[in-house]
Every structure is written in structure tokens, then in C-alpha cells.
Amino acid sequence: MAKTNAGNFFEDFTVGQVIEHATPRTITEGDRALYGAIYPTRFALPSSSEFAHQVGLTDAPVEELIAFHVAFGKTVPDISLNAVANLGYAECRFKRPVVAGDTLTTTSEVIGLKQNSNGKSGVVYVRSTAVNQREEIAIEWARWVMVHKRDVDAPAPETVIPDLAGSVAPESLIIPEGLDFSEYDFASAGEEHRFDDYTVGEKIDHVDGVTLTDAEHMMATRLWQNTAKVHFNTEARPDGRRLVYGGHVISLARALSFNGLANAQLIAAINAGSHVAPAFGGDTVYAWSEVLEKADTDAPGVGALRLRLVATSGRDESMTLRGEDGKYAPGVLLDLDYWAFVPR
Amino acid sequence: MAKTNAGNFFEDFTVGQVIEHATPRTITEGDRALYGAIYPTRFALPSSSEFAHQVGLTDAPVEELIAFHVAFGKTVPDISLNAVANLGYAECRFKRPVVAGDTLTTTSEVIGLKQNSNGKSGVVYVRSTAVNQREEIAIEWARWVMVHKRDVDAPAPETVIPDLAGSVAPESLIIPEGLDFSEYDFASAGEEHRFDDYTVGEKIDHVDGVTLTDAEHMMATRLWQNTAKVHFNTEARPDGRRLVYGGHVISLARALSFNGLANAQLIAAINAGSHVAPAFGGDTVYAWSEVLEKADTDAPGVGALRLRLVATSGRDESMTLRGEDGKYAPGVLLDLDYWAFVPR
Amino acid sequence: MAKTNAGNFFEDFTVGQVIEHATPRTITEGDRALYGAIYPTRFALPSSSEFAHQVGLTDAPVEELIAFHVAFGKTVPDISLNAVANLGYAECRFKRPVVAGDTLTTTSEVIGLKQNSNGKSGVVYVRSTAVNQREEIAIEWARWVMVHKRDVDAPAPETVIPDLAGSVAPESLIIPEGLDFSEYDFASAGEEHRFDDYTVGEKIDHVDGVTLTDAEHMMATRLWQNTAKVHFNTEARPDGRRLVYGGHVISLARALSFNGLANAQLIAAINAGSHVAPAFGGDTVYAWSEVLEKADTDAPGVGALRLRLVATSGRDESMTLRGEDGKYAPGVLLDLDYWAFVPR
Structure with a gap:
């Protein structure tokens, strides 16, 4: 057997x-700490139990x-x-x-x-x-x-x-119980931009880049108990490289998006996502975002932004998603479409 | 002075x-998280406080x-x-x-x-x-x-x-207070194999491999406050390599053994162990096991398996421990003999 | 905008x-665990909640x-x-x-x-x-x-x-509430040297070295939500190297100083500090200390040592801070002047 x-x-x-x-x-809190060691995340809500309480959450997600x-x-x-x-x-x-x-x-x-x-x-x-x-x-x-x-x-x-569905309808987004952004502390959160400051079609270059190491992406991927061999074993691929787990690029891009989207505190939904190209240790990952849609919610002070989050290997200040041939531009690693809750 | x-x-x-x-x-829970980031462990009992409670343990070890x-x-x-x-x-x-x-x-x-x-x-x-x-x-x-x-x-x-003693007598194994595998959830644990499915002499190739990095083995070894210089300092050995702590290979092999021994939830005893050869960053470590002995216990639904856990650098599908000369086969890093508690 | x-x-x-x-x-406790994974720290007080309680602290800092x-x-x-x-x-x-x-x-x-x-x-x-x-x-x-x-x-x-001020006056050091070293357990702490065993002018070579990796210094620096680009991005500097955060060298040197200063349990103040030279992955960091000043405190059994902590790239057994030209000696990375509380 x-x-x-x-x-x-x-x-x-x-x-x-x-x-x-x-x-x-x-x-555990160990997961939170490791996440913060592996990704440059600074969103105030998951960073601070005090901030979480101030926006109406009884626990610290x-x-x-x-x-x-x-x-x-x-x-x-x-x-x-x-x-x-x-x-x-x-x-x-x-x-x-x-x-x-x-x-x-x-x-x-x-x-x-x-x-x-x-x-x-x-x-x-x-x-x-x-x-x-x-x-x-x-x-x-x-x-x-x-x-x-x-x-x-x-x-x-x-x-x-x-x-x-091509995307999650905004009226079906679930708002965490108690969430209330009416007394939102923008200074604590790090940026002043609120719901009304974002316009559909706007693109934001998140500026910062992170060069990947094998140790870090393996530690992250293990933490999630993801067992796919190609992430851990140099003998699993003909080129001897360890493929970075696609979710690692998602988390890295999301963390980089703080710079320009610091108030996109909570991810409400993921509408669609494509891992456009593989990433490996040594690649330097950047991110840009595009505002796709805006929606109201019933929660006090809470709006929803639908965002395209694009990760690239090497910075693309032109923020080009696709070439004239309709194919993804060179360097694009990830094309993720998601909803986030932001203060109004 | x-x-x-x-x-x-x-x-x-x-x-x-x-x-x-x-x-x-x-x-702390930080140790648990780091252990899970550094080793690909998926044993349900230490992974889930709920699973631990379901098998009778009041705390989550x-x-x-x-x-x-x-x-x-x-x-x-x-x-x-x-x-x-x-x-x-x-x-x-x-x-x-x-x-x-x-x-x-x-x-x-x-x-x-x-x-x-x-x-x-x-x-x-x-x-x-x-x-x-x-x-x-x-x-x-x-x-x-x-x-x-x-x-x-x-x-x-x-x-x-x-x-x-050459090995710990099974009747002297200590069963954690309250341990009861009579309602054991095999689906949650990830495999169906129970005590009766293992036979003495059986060998299991755990299939998966992990390529070592210096950052990871140093982080693990520091976490244990192990101070031996050779693990951390490239100037401590003539070859400029950082020797991997032998315990790192033990933990890695144990974690890899999940694939085939997912129900060997608890280590009860270590009978013997040899660090056969040194390991270094860049080595790809695999593991295989051999069932050495089986024993009953007094705890409900709990049996004990005595297992040989062998770590190798490079995969050896033949699972050869020793050559005809009686010496350890090339590639063998670790030969560990231990008892584990498994559901009957 | x-x-x-x-x-x-x-x-x-x-x-x-x-x-x-x-x-x-x-x-969180996750931060404590990661700190212990990244730096070879063994000071008993932050390592053990029991030790913290034994010296009068109600919580475990x-x-x-x-x-x-x-x-x-x-x-x-x-x-x-x-x-x-x-x-x-x-x-x-x-x-x-x-x-x-x-x-x-x-x-x-x-x-x-x-x-x-x-x-x-x-x-x-x-x-x-x-x-x-x-x-x-x-x-x-x-x-x-x-x-x-x-x-x-x-x-x-x-x-x-x-x-x-050139240094913090010892009488203005703040002693943690309840701190009492009168029943201090030197065996637990790892060394017998107490306040009276240190003399002003004494130098201590902390012996051990750690070779830096990029993964580790990036993880540490992210954990502190430090966003300076040069630490993370090989494209941020002309030489393609990731500059190690100066605080990483401080923590590494402080941890290495355990070997000879195991009883310098708490940092009370930092008087001055210079990041003398940059550090990079691959450098092997050593540390030495010099006793600069000694002072009494009002707390039972607690003395204060003012220490110079010097980190070097490569070991300098001569413990030379400056050359005859008054400039820092080659290899010096850090010159930190701090006060620590030690048992009398």
C-alpha cells in the first residue's frame, strides 16, 4: 500500500x-510577525490592535x-x-x-x-x-x-x-461587523487620500521595489503549508531555479501598494487574478495600481474601491498592462483585480 | 579576569x-510560527489547537x-x-x-x-x-x-x-495526559494510514526535497540559542562554508516524513541518532523511513511505531542505509531511531 | 494629485x-521570536518570563x-x-x-x-x-x-x-518599576561577572562572528516597518548591493556582546552612536566593548555600566577604535555608547 x-x-x-x-x-501572532518580516506591509489596521479597535473591530484581525x-x-x-x-x-x-x-x-x-x-x-x-x-x-x-x-x-x-461572475458585485461585499470609518485617523494611517480623492481610471505608481531572495519566499510559502515542490527544490525544475509561489507576489505587491493606497485597509474581495509570468530569486518586484470602480457601502464612513494591482519585474513608470498586440507587457508578473474598503 | x-x-x-x-x-507562539516557516511541517496536532483538543489535550503543544x-x-x-x-x-x-x-x-x-x-x-x-x-x-x-x-x-x-539502552522500551514511553485517539479525524490529519497499516520492515520514500539556504538554517539555529560558531561564521571553517546544525536536518527530515507518516503525530522518544555527514547551504535534502518495531500503549486508540528516519542529500529511491561494506551509503546525512504515537 | x-x-x-x-x-511574541531568530541574543531577562518575574518585573519585556x-x-x-x-x-x-x-x-x-x-x-x-x-x-x-x-x-x-548632552547623566536613568537584582540568579544568566568585576577602561573581545545574509537583514528591517529603499532593492544603489540597516548592526553587536556581558540585561540609555561604515551581505561582523563609566542606582542590587560597543567587519583582537590619525580604524562599522543595568 x-x-x-x-x-x-x-x-x-x-x-x-x-x-x-x-x-x-x-x-497566531507569530504569523502576523512573520508576514511583517517577509512583506513590507504597513497598513495601520492589521499593524495595530489599537487602530483596529478605533475603527470598531472588537478583535485585531x-x-x-x-x-x-x-x-x-x-x-x-x-x-x-x-x-x-x-x-x-x-x-x-x-x-x-x-x-x-x-x-x-x-x-x-x-x-x-x-x-x-x-x-x-x-x-x-x-x-x-x-x-x-x-x-x-x-x-x-x-x-x-x-x-x-x-x-x-x-x-x-x-x-x-x-x-x-467577472467581478464581485459591490452590493454583495461583506463588511466586517462593527466597521466604522467615521472617526478614521488619517495621520495614524499614513496618508490623507480618502475615497473621494480616487477617480476611476487613475493609475498609481507605488515607486518602491523589493529584490526577492529564495530564503524569504520559501519561508512564506511553508508558513501557508503549501507543498508544491517547485517552490522548494532546485532539482524540481530543469533550470535549477526555485519558482516563487504566485501568492508571494500578490502579498508583496499588496504591501508595496501602501505607498499611495495606505487607506485601502481591508481587502473585501478578489474579482480575478492572473499570474502572468513566473518570478524567481533575484528579481526586483515593483507594483502599480489602477482604480477600476467605486462603490458606496452601508457602513459608516466606508467606501469600496475596485483596484487593479499589477506587479512587475523591474519598474515600469509607464504602467503599461498590455502591448498593442493585446498581450501582457514584458515584465508583468501579476494582474489582480480586487475590492478594498477605504474611508470616505 | x-x-x-x-x-x-x-x-x-x-x-x-x-x-x-x-x-x-x-x-511562544512565535516559535511555532517560525518552525512552520522554516520546516515544511503539517502534522495536524501541533498545527491546530482544535485538533489537539479533539484528541484530548487541554493545551496545544x-x-x-x-x-x-x-x-x-x-x-x-x-x-x-x-x-x-x-x-x-x-x-x-x-x-x-x-x-x-x-x-x-x-x-x-x-x-x-x-x-x-x-x-x-x-x-x-x-x-x-x-x-x-x-x-x-x-x-x-x-x-x-x-x-x-x-x-x-x-x-x-x-x-x-x-x-x-539501545532503545527506549515501549512500556516506558510516556503518554501525554489525556491523549485519546479513539475519535481521531483521519481526514483532517491528511492520511488514512493507521497503526495496523504499517508493517515492520516497511520502507517509505517521502518523495519531497528541500534545498537548504544559509539564512534559514542560521535563523533556526539561533532560535534555539545554539552558539556553535561553525553554523554562523564563514571564517570559522577552512572551506568558508557554514555547517548546518545537525538538528536542522532532523527537523527537516521529520517534516518531510509527513508524506507517508502524517499520523505519526507525536514523537515519544529518540532511541539513537547519528549525524552521518555534514550538510551545507545548497544541498537538497530528502527523507525516507523504515518501520522498526510496533507496540501497544494503554491510551485509547494510541499505538506506538518505532521508526528509522533517514535524511539524504539527493534522493535515494532505493532507500539504502548502508553499503555492502557496512558503511553508510553515500548521501546519507542522518540516521535517527525514534518512537512516535499513531492512531490505531 | x-x-x-x-x-x-x-x-x-x-x-x-x-x-x-x-x-x-x-x-507581539512573534516579534520576540523573530528577534531571537535573526540575532544570537541570549540575555536571560528578555529570553525568559520567569527570569523577568524573578527580578521584580510583573510583565516580560x-x-x-x-x-x-x-x-x-x-x-x-x-x-x-x-x-x-x-x-x-x-x-x-x-x-x-x-x-x-x-x-x-x-x-x-x-x-x-x-x-x-x-x-x-x-x-x-x-x-x-x-x-x-x-x-x-x-x-x-x-x-x-x-x-x-x-x-x-x-x-x-x-x-x-x-x-x-554628550551622554545621559546616570542619575537621570529610569529604572523599570520593581527591578530588583538582589536575588539575581547568575547561573541562569550565564556568567558570574557582576558590577564590581568590571573596571573603567577594560575592553572585552566578544569573540564570536556572524556572516550577514541579505534575507536576514531585510526581514529584520521590514519587521520594523523601515522603508528606506537601499535596504531592499538591488536597483537602488549603483553597486547593486543591499545596504544593511544600521540598526541591524547595532542589534547584532549587542547580541554578540552576551559573551562577556551576559549580565548587562537591560539597555537604559544610548548616549551616542555612529554608523562608521556600511555593511553588506557576506560581511562577517564581530564586536568588542569598552567599559567607559560606572554608576550606582537606587534600585536594589542594580548598578549601571556605561559601555562602548564596537562592531567590526572581520575580527580585530587588538580592539582598536581609531588609528593614530584619529580616524576610525579600518573595519569599524559601529561605535555605540550606551548605559546598561547590571547586578551588583
Whole structure:
């Protein structure tokens, strides 16, 4: 009896299948500290329990991306251990802040399957849900990955492509209980720009860059219990390089976006995301943002900005997403579309 | 008066001598997080306070090896600062789980001495005991190290070689208070294999590999307050390389063994251990295990597996411990013999 | 409207100006663990909550330098983002221990200005104060930095040079409430040397060295939310190297000083400090100390030592601070003058 996990292949998935992912994980203040050591984050709300209390939160949440990476990491051994590529995200909503002491577990349902025409692989669509120890939903999201077949002769399943929203409707964003930005302290937060200061179409060059090291991206990726071999093992790829976990670039770009978006305190939803190109140790990562949409919320003093967050290898002051050919510009690593809560 | 610690030399030790080691150390959730950032550990019990409670533990223990490395680190300035080599371990028992907030201190008794025939060094045998702030024993173990003499003309002490067990008898393993695996959640833990699924003689290739970086092994080794110069200083060895602390390889191999031994939740004892070859940054470490012995316990649903854990530099799918000449096979870094508690 | 912070230039400062720095920061046990992973610190008081209690402290403070780096980091975006050089420190007093759960915020007052004769830059003197969530002062200090002008034609301000003490008078040192070294446990602390064992003029070679890695100094510097580009970005300097944050060298040297000054448990004040030369990944840092002054205190069993802490790149067993020309000797990285509390 083979004891080790070989992961699931395309033909192992069926639409409607529910997978309970292993390894519940308790979030601690140690995670917050490590996150702050690995990413240059300075958002006041997760940095300061006092600031969190001042904006109406009874506990001091950790950054949404800590919870996301932990929740996502659980799905890797079952969903994407044999993935060719991580194709996309949709309908990711942060439904409840995660605080130190919370224990997260993740479950996924297969919501779509489509075998590729080459017969060697297929696309698996899953909707994943992370709950805390009280079975309250912390995060839910859909993603789709291209997964190898074990046996190219296995029959193709019926094609089912789920109907996923292009973006999360602003009226369906979940506001953390008690959140109130009406007495928001802009001096503490570090910038004066509020909801009304941002205009749709505006781009912001976040200026700063960080050169990646292998030690740091491996430590981050392990912290999320993500087991994909290519991140840790120089013998796993022909070029002998350790591929940086895509989520590492997301967190790095989000942290860099502080410079210009310091008041985008909470991530409310991720609408879409593409890991456009791989990143490796030695690359210097920069970020820019574009304001895509603005929306009101029912919470006092709280508005929502829909933002495109772009990470690049090397700085692109022109902030070009795509060339004239419609393809992503050289250097683009990440194209992430998300909603954030900001003070009005 | 010289203020710095030059460490003890062989002739400074006498049988029966008791050494109280310095620097009590409080364990925190920060240690747990760093351990998870540095090693790819996913054992459900130390990962999740909920899982720990579900198996009957009132608190959420950290991994036994966190406590071991901290307890061991305290002995280095007094026992092995002038060591030629760390020769072996025996009779190591984990007697009480260590939780965040516990403060560990370590005491050692010299239990044996044997000068080498060359007159330049000798073997020192010590039995060390780590206690918590309530003076309850957390860990006890014996080890022996070869230590330089300061003065080759110092007289040889009477040779005393302690009688150490080849392995810890399973009936003397200490079961953490309250441990009950009768409602064990195999889905949460990540694998279905239980006590009865393992057979003596079975070998398990843990498949995954991790390429070492200097930053990571130094951070780990410092966390344990281990002060041996060779781990941190490129000027301490003629080859300019930083030697990886042997315990780093133990923790890495243990974490890699999750893949195939996910239910070996708790280390109960270390029977023996050899650091067969040195490891350095850039080495890619793999692990395999062999089931050596099985035993019942009195605790509900709890069995004990005696396992050989072998770390190698480069993967050896043949899982060869020794060549035909009886010597360790090339690439073997670590040969560790331990007991773990698993669900029946 | 430009959204990103370009920092202040020389002509943006006026004497008497008060700046509330952004990003309140809650200290956690994660910070303590990371500090112990990055620096080889073994001082018993911050290592062990039990030891802290035994010397009369009700809580378990983190190392003073954790609080200092966090408090200092807050000032960087407003004071020194456009700095040419960090010129000096004075009158730094640690007024209250910082414990996990405390939230620090920092305010600075401009206390002096002097334009350089070249008209391109000037020296800004600030006095900064870090308070906790109860508005109690944790640390206060003065520093002066040379800052670029944005516009060389901007008029020079009136020159104001503050009157700063060459060192903190020992009678003005603040003793943490309850501190009592009369039952001090020297065995736990690791060395027997007490106040009376140190003589003014004595030098101590701390023996051990640590080779720097980029991953480690970046993680430390980020943990303090220090945003200076040169520490993180290989594209920020013509030589493609990442400059090590000066505070990293301070913490490393302080940790190395354990070997010979294990009982210098608490930093009471920083009298002066110079970052003599830059440090980079690959450098091996050593430290030595000189006893400058001794003083009594009112607290039971507590004396104060004024110490010069010198960090060098490469070991200098001669412990030479300056050559015959009066200039710092080659290899000197740091010259720090501080007061520490030690048992009598």
C-alpha cells in the first residue's frame, strides 16, 4: 500500500465532488510577525490592535492575505499537486475577519471540468470555502487549474463550465461587523487620500521595489503549508531555479501598494487574478495600481474601491498592462483585480 | 579576569558533576510560527489547537523538536563548545508536552568519561534534563560528544562508560495526559494510514526535497540559542562554508516524513541518532523511513511505531542505509531511531 | 494629485514643527521570536518570563532594541527618506519596558536646522518620543540627519543647533518599576561577572562572528516597518548591493556582546552612536566593548555600566577604535555608547 500522496489527476475529479482538505491550522501572532518580516506591509489596521479597535473591530484581525494563503495552501495537495498551471480566480469574498487563535479548515467542491483537446490534461474548476472553529465562513473563492491526466486514455468527462461572475458585485461585499470609518485617523494611517480623492481610471505608481531572495519566499510559502515542490527544490525544475509561489507576489505587491493606497485597509474581495509570468530569486518586484470602480457601502464612513494591482519585474513608470498586440507587457508578473474598503 | 566563555575542555569534566545550563527560555507562539516557516511541517496536532483538543489535550503543544532544540541548545556552551563531534544520542524521552508560555531550563550530569588513546581528546557522556517552570520534566536524554583537551598533558580520568539502552522500551514511553485517539479525524490529519497499516520492515520514500539556504538554517539555529560558531561564521571553517546544525536536518527530515507518516503525530522518544555527514547551504535534502518495531500503549486508540528516519542529500529511491561494506551509503546525512504515537 | 509619499526635504522642516508619524504598531511574541531568530541574543531577562518575574518585573519585556527599532522605523518616511546620512544619536532613554500587546506610536519635534555651506542639503535635528497605548513614554531620543534639499535655491533657514548632552547623566536613568537584582540568579544568566568585576577602561573581545545574509537583514528591517529603499532593492544603489540597516548592526553587536556581558540585561540609555561604515551581505561582523563609566542606582542590587560597543567587519583582537590619525580604524562599522543595568 503506497503511503505517500501522489495528488489527484484530472480523471480523479467529478463535478459535485466535495473534498475536505487536511491540516487545520491555527493562526497566531507569530504569523502576523512573520508576514511583517517577509512583506513590507504597513497598513495601520492589521499593524495595530489599537487602530483596529478605533475603527470598531472588537478583535485585531490579521491581513486578509494571511488567511487566504493558509486557506489556499490546504487545497494544494488535493487540487493542484499535479497542476500544469493555475489559470484563474473568481468570486473570492472575505466574509469574516480572521484573528489570532482562529483555526481554519478548507473544503472544496468541484464545479466544472473540461478536458483539453490534446487529451493529456484538463481544467478543473473548484469552489473552496474556509471556515473557522465555529464553522463560520471566513473566505470563499473559485479557482480553476489545468491538471495533468494520469492516463491519457481515461475517458473525457462531460464538459461543465461554471457560470462565474467577472467581478464581485459591490452590493454583495461583506463588511466586517462593527466597521466604522467615521472617526478614521488619517495621520495614524499614513496618508490623507480618502475615497473621494480616487477617480476611476487613475493609475498609481507605488515607486518602491523589493529584490526577492529564495530564503524569504520559501519561508512564506511553508508558513501557508503549501507543498508544491517547485517552490522548494532546485532539482524540481530543469533550470535549477526555485519558482516563487504566485501568492508571494500578490502579498508583496499588496504591501508595496501602501505607498499611495495606505487607506485601502481591508481587502473585501478578489474579482480575478492572473499570474502572468513566473518570478524567481533575484528579481526586483515593483507594483502599480489602477482604480477600476467605486462603490458606496452601508457602513459608516466606508467606501469600496475596485483596484487593479499589477506587479512587475523591474519598474515600469509607464504602467503599461498590455502591448498593442493585446498581450501582457514584458515584465508583468501579476494582474489582480480586487475590492478594498477605504474611508470616505 | 577573562570575561568570555571559552567552554569546557575534556579535563574540566568529572563523573557525577552536575551543570546548570544558562538562559531559561520561554516558548511562544512565535516559535511555532517560525518552525512552520522554516520546516515544511503539517502534522495536524501541533498545527491546530482544535485538533489537539479533539484528541484530548487541554493545551496545544508545540512540536516536540522545538522543545528538544531549545533544551539541547542550552547545553552547547557548557558541553560541546569545544567538541570535535557529536557522537550519539540515547534514552531520549519526551515526558510532558510543552506549550506556549512554558519556560524551559536544562541541567546535565556527567555520566561517563573516556579519554581517547591519542591523549588529545576524550568522550564525555552526559544525561540532560529539561524542566518547565513548575520543575516538571519535559525531556530527558543522554548524549556523548568527543571534546578536545585544553592540555594534552592533563592526566586521563578513570574510564567510566555508562550503560545506555539501545532503545527506549515501549512500556516506558510516556503518554501525554489525556491523549485519546479513539475519535481521531483521519481526514483532517491528511492520511488514512493507521497503526495496523504499517508493517515492520516497511520502507517509505517521502518523495519531497528541500534545498537548504544559509539564512534559514542560521535563523533556526539561533532560535534555539545554539552558539556553535561553525553554523554562523564563514571564517570559522577552512572551506568558508557554514555547517548546518545537525538538528536542522532532523527537523527537516521529520517534516518531510509527513508524506507517508502524517499520523505519526507525536514523537515519544529518540532511541539513537547519528549525524552521518555534514550538510551545507545548497544541498537538497530528502527523507525516507523504515518501520522498526510496533507496540501497544494503554491510551485509547494510541499505538506506538518505532521508526528509522533517514535524511539524504539527493534522493535515494532505493532507500539504502548502508553499503555492502557496512558503511553508510553515500548521501546519507542522518540516521535517527525514534518512537512516535499513531492512531490505531 | 500625487498619491505617493516623496518624503520631506530640508526646506520642508521648521524648528518647533511637530510630526505625528504614521502606523501604530502592536508588539507581539512573534516579534520576540523573530528577534531571537535573526540575532544570537541570549540575555536571560528578555529570553525568559520567569527570569523577568524573578527580578521584580510583573510583565516580560521584549528587548529594548525591538522597541527602539519599531519606534525609529516610524520616523523614516517623514524624517530620513531623503537623507544623505544618519549623523548621530543623543539623549536616548528607555523610560518604560515594552511588553507584548503594547502599541507604539512615535512623534518627532524638529529641534534644530543647519543648512550646509554647499546649499544642497542640511542637517535636521529631531527629538522623537515613542508612547504606548496609555500615552506613557516608552523611549525618547534625539538624532540628526543630513537631508537633501528639493530646491537648491530655497532660502536657508536660521541656523539653530540644539544643546545635546554628550551622554545621559546616570542619575537621570529610569529604572523599570520593581527591578530588583538582589536575588539575581547568575547561573541562569550565564556568567558570574557582576558590577564590581568590571573596571573603567577594560575592553572585552566578544569573540564570536556572524556572516550577514541579505534575507536576514531585510526581514529584520521590514519587521520594523523601515522603508528606506537601499535596504531592499538591488536597483537602488549603483553597486547593486543591499545596504544593511544600521540598526541591524547595532542589534547584532549587542547580541554578540552576551559573551562577556551576559549580565548587562537591560539597555537604559544610548548616549551616542555612529554608523562608521556600511555593511553588506557576506560581511562577517564581530564586536568588542569598552567599559567607559560606572554608576550606582537606587534600585536594589542594580548598578549601571556605561559601555562602548564596537562592531567590526572581520575580527580585530587588538580592539582598536581609531588609528593614530584619529580616524576610525579600518573595519569599524559601529561605535555605540550606551548605559546598561547590571547586578551588583
